[in-house]
Amino acid sequence: MTKRTTIDDVAKLANVHKATVSRALNTLTEHQVSAETAKRVKRAARQLGYVPNVMARGLRTSLSMTIGVIIPDLTNPFFPPIIRGIENYLQPRGYTALLANTDGDDAIEVASFESLLERRVDGFILATGRHGDQSVVAQAYEANVLAVMLNRDAGSIPYPLVTGDDASGIAAAVDHLVELGHRDILHIAGPLNLSTSIVRSDAFTASCGAIRGVRGRVVEAESLSIEAGQKSMNDVLSGGTGPTAVIGGNDLLALGALRSMKSHGLRCPEDVSVIGFNDMIFAEDFAPSLTTVRVPTFDMGAEAARLLLRNIQAGAQEPVRITLPVSLIVRSSTGPARVAQNAQGRGSSVPMGG
Amino acid sequence: MTKRTTIDDVAKLANVHKATVSRALNTLTEHQVSAETAKRVKRAARQLGYVPNVMARGLRTSLSMTIGVIIPDLTNPFFPPIIRGIENYLQPRGYTALLANTDGDDAIEVASFESLLERRVDGFILATGRHGDQSVVAQAYEANVLAVMLNRDAGSIPYPLVTGDDASGIAAAVDHLVELGHRDILHIAGPLNLSTSIVRSDAFTASCGAIRGVRGRVVEAESLSIEAGQKSMNDVLSGGTGPTAVIGGNDLLALGALRSMKSHGLRCPEDVSVIGFNDMIFAEDFAPSLTTVRVPTFDMGAEAARLLLRNIQAGAQEPVRITLPVSLIVRSSTGPARVAQNAQGRGSSVPMGG
């Protein structure tokens, strides 16, 4: 990589002082320079292929124009659209996102956080909130670091939060199933130290409780993965009392339930209906195509970026909460409930009254 | 964000000059400092929560310790594992990846490239190679910028290249189909201005040509997307002469072919077998689960990063080509060919000789 031309080179060629070059090349200060000079400077810059050095600029302005984004795992299809949403908002505003994966590991999360601090990111977007060991988030908050939580909140830490309207998504899913005649519904919840899992699980219990004659059961999966969903559903099915419908804490858990059902010889939706959450990529290509709650991931990313930039400009932040609407996408994994013979009849004595 | 503590603050607290602090805190120069002083400096640094400023360091060393990674679209599930592979290699070595999406748009690609140059990335990993308008890649090469091409090469530009062994992957797919009795095979190729599409298409033609009695047809899809695959397959099927097997240029194209077949009332694999390429996430969860060629995406990313860092250290690069092995993953989208009645009989006069 050859030595790059600097602002001084441009100044020399344009016969002005480097400060003038700086002014001419910055949109915000361009008006301070005569139109003629500006033109001359720009021509010189183009001629030399001048590319400003943001490290030098950042050192001077103590603004890195970068945002740190910490997520669990980029290969989880939930996150790429979020990242795109973030970058789509940042890029036209001169900001760049710095991405870090934690794989859910606290030590890695701390290291990532540190590494992003070294790069002097102007703020964070955190999609790793957990209830419990809040090392990084709490540490960040105490260090007065600007951040926005995405999707999950961080317990008591009052960072702003951008999230989908999980509760109404779950309510819509339950309503859909009840309309199809289902009265025994299982919710495979994600780990209950995640705020999203709690919200969805609570909403499920509340929704079922509000409708007379509906039994709502909850099991907690070990993680938000296909394997965990499969395992949970295996446990339920081997318990003998199969529900007629399942709502997964996310699409991965629903997919795991689907796999478990297949291995138990149960058809979907004839024997058991399944609903997911997130409407991740390919949800419509599974067998059967997955009924699920669509979460506006791209918009959530963009909204988080917008909020963060606003707070950066203001130099402060209030703990606002932005909740984006979700929608139920009905596909072919949900259908009418079996007549009470197999599932409800399989040994469980479900009270039919509210 | 409060003012961060600097190396001078640490120096004051430890009663040494800031140069000594710099030496003590850098692993490579730590031995130049007495053990006692080093300990004192480190304690002071920890006490103050000192975080080095990489912008300042980068300005001084003219090393940003960042790598620019340019891809078409992060939401294409092909890329996340590659990114993880890259970061997995970079992170322990102190490097950070800066990601940019182009959406296949030349203007965006140029802008991204420029933006990464402003951040003084120490090198590029480019996964956007095209044959034809090579603006960015050529521009980078002429500007003496270090880069490694990933997956696709860039025509005549002699950058190093890391890729999967596409040709043998296609050959394995063809062999598999031939063993199952297929004699009329369609290849839905990606746009033929992509090096990967050319390689795979050529390999397909060669493989089919090498086996007597096998007819290999190629159609070119408009893009590497489900929709394009569906459209191509629609065209073929409405042409009247359906093949008994299809090899998609990637999994997305294969998935599109699957959708088209469904809408035409064709079953897979009973009527037509389908093979994809890449073994992207969820390939095994489609209906039917997709037989495909597994490409070591994570390793390709890691390998590209390794190669680039090596070249950065050497300050130069030769046009080496690294080809990683691929493997055929047989699932349930491939099966025995129909007896010659429907497909081969459907009006086409296929010569049975080689």
Next chain:
DNA sequence: ATGAAAGCGCTAACAG
């Protein structure tokens, strides 16, 4: 083994 001094490339007062 440590300190002093210079400077990476840039922007932001302050003059003029």
Next chain:
DNA sequence: CTGTTAGCGCTTTCAT
């Protein structure tokens, strides 16, 4: 409108 000056935080000679 433009030039001068200073300094962001760090590393790296060069002295000592």
